[in-house]
Amino acid sequence: MPDYDVVIIGAGIAGASLAAEIAPHCRVLIAEAEDRPGYHSTGRSAAFWAESYGGPQVQPLTTASGPWLQSPPPGFGDRSFLAPRGSLTLARADELHLLDAFEADFEGSGVRMERWERAGLEAMLPGLSPDIVAGTYEPDCRDIDVGGLHQAYLAVARRAGAAIALRSPLLQASHGAEGWTLMLGTQQVTAARLVNAAGAWADAVAVRSGARALGVQPFRRTVIQLRTAPAASPDLPLTLGVRGDYYFKPEGGRLWLSPHDETPEDPSDTAPDELDMAIAIDRFSQVVDWKIEAVEHRWAGQRSFAPDRLPLIGFAADSPDFFWFAGQGGFGIQTAPAAAKLAAAILLGITPDAMLRGVDAQLYDPARLI
Known part of the structure; x- marks a missing residue:
């Protein structure tokens, strides 16, 4: 045996x-x-x-x-592993066709999606760039x-x-x-x-x-933690670009930001790259006009895909x-x-x-x- x-x-x-x-x-x-x-x-x-x-x-x-995840079975603790968040996928005027395609991919799947126009986005994301004209909101998105x-x-x-x-x-x-x-x-x-x-x-x-x-194939993914003004509200949604070129979300009064990078690497204990961090900050500055007061922490991990x-x-x-x-x-x-x-x-x-x-x-x- x-x-x-x-x-x-x-x-x-x-x-x-x-x-x-x-x-x-x-x-x-x-x-x-x-x-x-x-x-x-x-x-x-x-x-x-x-x-x-x-x-x-x-x-x-x-x-x-x-x-x-919302209601784990006995043995996993008497609590949920999820917390409310919501997500917004944003588009500029020349990206509206990508937003349409994104929503069409999930038509009939049961995934709840709402098309939001500029006014709704501004209420949730103060200081939003005038280039952002629409977004898709997913109310069921959660933190894990x-x-x-x-x-x-x-x-x-x-x-x-x-x-x-x-x-x-x-x-x-x-x-x-x-x-x-x-x-x-x-x-x-x-x-x-x-x-x-x-x-x-x-x-x-x-x-x-x-x-x-x-x-x-492993790919490097970079995340940085920012202190911003205004401070990241705990009610801020997970916010993503429709091209998959950034996302950010609040965490403990700070903002976690990623350029959604996918740099192929050999398997390793990877580390963030300075250029990727600069790209992340540049992309963020094109979405909202918030002041970045400090980059407080940075890290990277490898995401592996077939x-x-x-x-x-x-x-x-x-x-x-x-x-x-x-x-x-x-x-x-x-x-x-x-x-x-x-x-x-x-x-x-x-x-x-x-x-x-x-x-x-x-x-x-x-x-x-x-």
């Missing part, structure tokens, strides 16, 4: 959520290369729950996750308590019997008739199945395990005991509950949770890229 039924590589939101789902059914080990879970992308997320974010093919996972959600998943997984090994990178992996033999740091373990939830390192883990790489920008959830076509749970881009937090339940159903061969009605698992099958 192997040491574990399932070894999960990576203890970010993907690995933690899946472990919490499957630990009641089997023996699970989460192997994390760093000193603490969620050190990379999960720990650097400015996450929000916005049904339109990620596009119409990701939206079913986001929508399915909403009620769970990322740290709370991640820690809750880890706690639930532990209580169900899952083990977590820190400072345990996957160094070697071989597959035989009796399953996997894995070298995790200095520890050798055996497992029936191996889950690749390694985020930016997903392709490297696949190759090291003898599976085909699927082109998962070539078609959809998540990878399912067994590898060339290795039946190798399971992909990666490529979750910048939407991995907001889709975590539904994605983990879908992955658990496929991995364990159990009946999908009722929350997955309307979710087409074939969209995310890794075999689509072979």
